Amino acid sequence: MPFYEELEDRGLVAQSTHPEELRRRLAAGRVTLYTGFDPTADSLHVGHLIPIMGLARAQRAGHRPIALMGGGTALVGDPSGRSEMRRMLTPETIAANIQGFRRQLGGFLDFSEGAALLVNNGDWLGKLNYLEMLRDIGSHFSVNRMLTAECFKARLEQGLSFLEFNYMILQAYDFLELYRVHGCALQLGGDDQWSNMLAGTELIRRVAGADAFVLTYPLLTTSDGRKMGKTEKGAVWLDANKTSPYEYYQYWRNVPDDRVRVCLASFTFLLMDEVRRLTAQAGEELNAAKEVLAYEATMLLHGAAAATAARTAARAAFSGAGAAATLPATEIAAASYPEGLSLIELLCLSGLAPSNREARRLVAGGGIYINGERVENGEAVVSPEKLRAGIELRKGKKVHHRLIAR
RNA sequence: GGGGAGAUACCCAAGCGGCCAAAGGGGGCAGACUGUAAAUCUGCUGUGUUUUCACUUCACAGGUUCGAAUCCUGUUCUCCCCA
Known part of the structure; x- marks a missing residue:
């Protein structure tokens, strides 16, 4: 054409x-x-x-x-x-x-x-x-x-x-x-x-x-008229060091329903017939189309291997199948924390919270989970043994992060 | 060049001597509901491991005062009107 x-x-x-x-x-x-x-x-x-x-x-x-x-x-x-x-x-x-x-x-x-x-x-x-x-x-x-x-x-x-x-x-x-x-x-x-x-x-x-x-x-906007391409962390970058392939995948995976078709049309090379077919469904069925969007967009930027890895990690994280090794992870030196670490400290170290105060706010709001269980007390200490085994931190519903001590 | 208005947190915007970490709205984050959606409702939204306490912040630098985002002086920047 x-x-x-x-x-x-x-x-x-x-x-x-x-x-x-x-x-x-x-x-x-x-x-x-x-x-x-x-x-x-x-x-x-x-x-x-x-x-x-x-x-x-x-x-x-x-x-x-x-x-x-x-x-x-x-x-x-x-x-x-x-x-x-x-x-x-x-x-x-x-x-x-x-x-x-x-x-x-x-x-x-x-x-x-x-x-x-x-x-x-x-x-x-x-x-x-x-x-x-x-x-x-x-x-x-x-x-x-x-x-x-x-x-x-x-x-x-x-x-x-x-x-x-x-x-x-x-x-x-x-x-x-x-x-x-x-x-x-x-x-x-x-x-x-x-x-x-x-x-x-x-x-x-x-x-x-x-x-x-x-x-x-046309200028692409979210359904409420704001510019696309921003998240809580600011812009979604094409540089893998600034926005990881997993985060990039998740950005596209989470576009609102009413943007899926326009995103597929704008950000992939899929033929429009295919795009129309994928987005013919409404409601929950659209999740399949969002996966395709996320996979295609990630593949174009980071390659098929990274896209597959991101998809695997995302599926694992959201199916509740436990911590996939492919999640974004932070490694800390075990020797530096012989006493273990409090939840607040973990949140800051992993980058899930920008400050201790913000970490406390999240915990107080009930938005923090360790290995899938909500933690109400920010001062709760995670033992060195657990850290060595690796824990899965979760903020809200979507932000999964793995933290392990070496 | 002259005159006037203004600079407040991520954005818009109130405040005009103490009750101001600072109204309200937006945005953001989290909770509930869901489908990793939208809408809706709720909470939070400067920093700090002493959390009805401390510290930093209302353009910048000084000053007045027991006490300043608020008053004074200077500086920088922005807008408006006149030339």
Whole structure:
């Protein structure tokens, strides 16, 4: 199925420019297309997954994807994190982040022999000369028109710095640069980027006299309208050291019923017929579909072995079959605790509670179990013998953790 | 450049000398109910192994006071109006 049709079938098209012509172009032959990523953290997270999968789908459909690293824009701060202070990252940090991104993207995209490209806008934005920029690019932008853009409307009431105002222009310039150097004709991105992306097509039309296209993905939200990809621990990372394969599996295993279909469509390569079949059932039957979602998503990121292990561990943990050796585990040195450890200490050591106080709160609330039995007294001491044998700690219904002394 | 308003915990937002670790809402966590779902109800939600006690916190640095999130001075930042 051609790329555009596939995205449509999966419900991944929020808006696009000249849909019919774009559809034709994408069906007619190889198109070079891109999505930008801001290297503001040392790992990508679940929120990046739709665009990443989008590039991967494009490549599978025979197109050439470009992953644009916003190394230049990250240097001056990220305006989208509006509530927090704009972080100004050091060049070293940004370079390291880009390396991390490249590694992670390599699992989804084939970068060999120019089948996909990874570029950094720092390479060209850093060389720009202000006066030339004003003359060649700035003259093509109407401030009046920019101000009518949806993305600035809210900011006009909250306050908008010149820097933030310029993001649209920088992003448009990126598109133009990619068009000139790589013949890139399509930008993909989240629907919140629509106006910024449109600015790029207009700039290309004015400067190069050519048509370029943009296509946006719908913003995925939870059923109550919040952004997906967050848990109590914050973002769900693609880096296995930040979010373990088991946690990653569980994240997908636990998506709300009404998101299962859209998640399968967005985050797996399963054919839509299969997705529709899996989600035809309602109620408890959907659990099977959630398992498929969790397995597929984990496999794509961490490989089949890790996905199988996560599934096995999860099934064991939730069937009450006792502590599976595959659960997330903490090892402690037996010699350091000759007296044993109190439950409170165990919770902190295992990371189930961030502080003693929080550990007490959980125990007081009846949410802590050792080997499946609720423990009411946080001061209860677990003997060194038991620790050596290994215990299964559980927080609430879903968070299982194994702790063993060596 | 001039004038005005403001900065409170994860977010929004009350408080304007003691009864403030700080109302309310959201979010989050836990309990009940369930299907590892949703909705609903309940509890908790700065830190501390002295837990009707102690310590740290209301932009930052000082000051007044027996006592400050609240008053004063300076600094930084944000917004609004005028130029």
